[in-house]
Amino acid sequence: MTRITDVRLRRVLDSRGNATVEADVLTESGGFGRGKAPSGASTGEYEAIELPANEAIANAREEALPRLIGEVHAGNQRDVDAALHAADGTDDFSGIGANSAVAISMAAAKAGADVLGAPLYQHLGGTFRGNEYPTPLGNIIGGGEHAADATNIQEFLAAPVGAPSVEEAVFANAAVHQEVHDILADRDLPAGKGDEGAWAPSVSDDEAFEIMDEAVETVADDFGFAISFGLDVAGAELYDADEDGYVYDDGVKSTQEQIEYIAGKVEEYDLVYVEDPLDENDYEAFADLTAQVGDQTLVCGDDLFVTNVERLQAGINADAGNSILIKPNQIGTLTDAVDAIELATANGYESVVSHRSGETEDTTIAHLAVATDAPFIKTGAVGGERTAKLNELIRIEDNAV
Ligand SMILES: O=C(O)[C@@H](CO)OP(=O)(O)O
Ligand SMILES: [Mg+2]
Incomplete structure (x- = not known):
């Protein structure tokens, strides 16, 4: 058939x-x-x-x-x-x-x-899967390779960890996005949007941390559940081998300083998620940071693992990270992506299914996240190609696909 x-x-x-x-x-x-x-x-x-x-x-x-x-x-x-x-x-x-x-x-x-x-998530996950829904990580403020003249850290991500449903979580992220717009307006900081719809103001990373912290607190109070935040540092983009360090607007950090900087931010802001805090070739530095903060936050490998079972296995062997970003196009097929998720799960690593900065209205990743019981999905907060996935998650939760 x-x-x-x-x-x-x-x-x-x-x-x-x-x-x-x-x-x-x-x-x-x-x-x-x-x-x-x-x-x-x-x-x-x-x-x-x-x-x-x-x-x-x-x-x-x-x-x-x-x-x-x-x-x-x-x-x-x-x-x-x-x-x-x-x-x-x-x-x-x-x-x-x-x-x-x-x-x-x-x-x-x-x-x-x-x-x-059958709905795609059920075909992919089998009839006994798909009762857990992922928490959406919403990109709210960003820069790096996704926007010029904005933050050095690529993504500041809202994480509505206390939301009672996907629907509430999706609306909370959109509200954080709106709240940040209002804070920026109050501070007379004009901002366009980056490739994923995140605000891309010309502010320091420190100011972005403050703004995120204020915005998630305000929206958490309004919605009545906990909202934390996290980062995609995209460390490989900041790392410069010639400088032997991470190049920020205000100077270069050595690998050791970068580990301390990220660990410090995890403490200060109770970050629940840090993606690619370090360079994609530095398993050892990932392992150091994971040893320091891995019991309080997800240390996620994106460019480090590239959804590849061999690179993930190397990370598992080295205790580098405790989480993997899953991007089907990074490895080429759904089978390869699911193999990476299964290896991760078998070794206590959490999977975070993710969009790319260039997207389409395709909704497959929403189904993949539900099919594999991924705890998080990273697919933006606003913008048609992002809401395509978020709205599909709402429909999946509502048994309407
Ligand atoms: O780094 C990332 O995680 C992604 C998605 O946010 O960006 P890009 O698709 O540009 O690699
Ligand atoms: Mg990334």
Whole structure:
């Protein structure tokens, strides 16, 4: 029933206005699924390779389609993704492009769910999964590679940890976003938005910490539940090997100083989440910081692990971090992403399913987070391509998908 009968690929726009890959998968019994690849700006050195959309489409048409059409069942995700790997023939998807691979992988999953008549999260997670909902981490203030002339730290993320439902959590994050707008206006600080819809004011990181702290407290009082916050430092973007340190507007921090700086902020602001606090090659520094603050906060590897089981295993062996960011396009297929989540879970690491800074209206990651019982999802706070996922989570919780 789910045998693939056609795969159609096209170029569509992403949220930055760049071309990305959209895939349609059709099956024998009329099943249909559509997936779109997101795209990163602060990409990790070890990520799977995204090709220019045209090239990725041409290569996938030539290499992948003959291995999929008539050959593989969309309902069997591992077969679909194995065919994509075989068609690619490299270990980083530089053959057909991780953008073609992930779009097809997600489209096939949706086609499989369509034939079954089941919601995608249930198809991916099985009938016994999907009763836990992730807490959304909402990007409120940001800079780094996502906005010019703003904070050095890439993302200040609201974390409504006390919310009684996904719906309340999503609205709380939007309220924090609005509250920060009001605080900025009171301080006469004009601010545009960065790539993910976070405010990108020209303030120091210290001022951003203060503003976040004030905003989450105000909204927590209004909503009546706890709201904390966290960071994506995107440490690899700050680290400069020539300087042998982390380059901030106000000076360079050595690795040891960076560890102390982040540990200090975890204490001062009770941060519940710190992503990529250190460089993507420095397992040892991750391990040092995790030993210091790992019992009070999630120390999450994004560019460090790149959703890759080998890099995660190296982290587990070194006690580096206690959490992994999961981005399907970083590794190329849903199978690889789920393998990373399962390895993480088996070793006591928490999974945080994530969007990219360049996004589309695709909602697969909302389903993946619910399917795998991920405790957190990072998918912005406002903006159409972000609310696509947040609203889908509300629908999943409401049994309306
Ligand atoms: O660093 C990150 O975690 C992501 C998403 O927020 O950014 P990008 O997609 O640019 O890598
Ligand atoms: Mg990151």
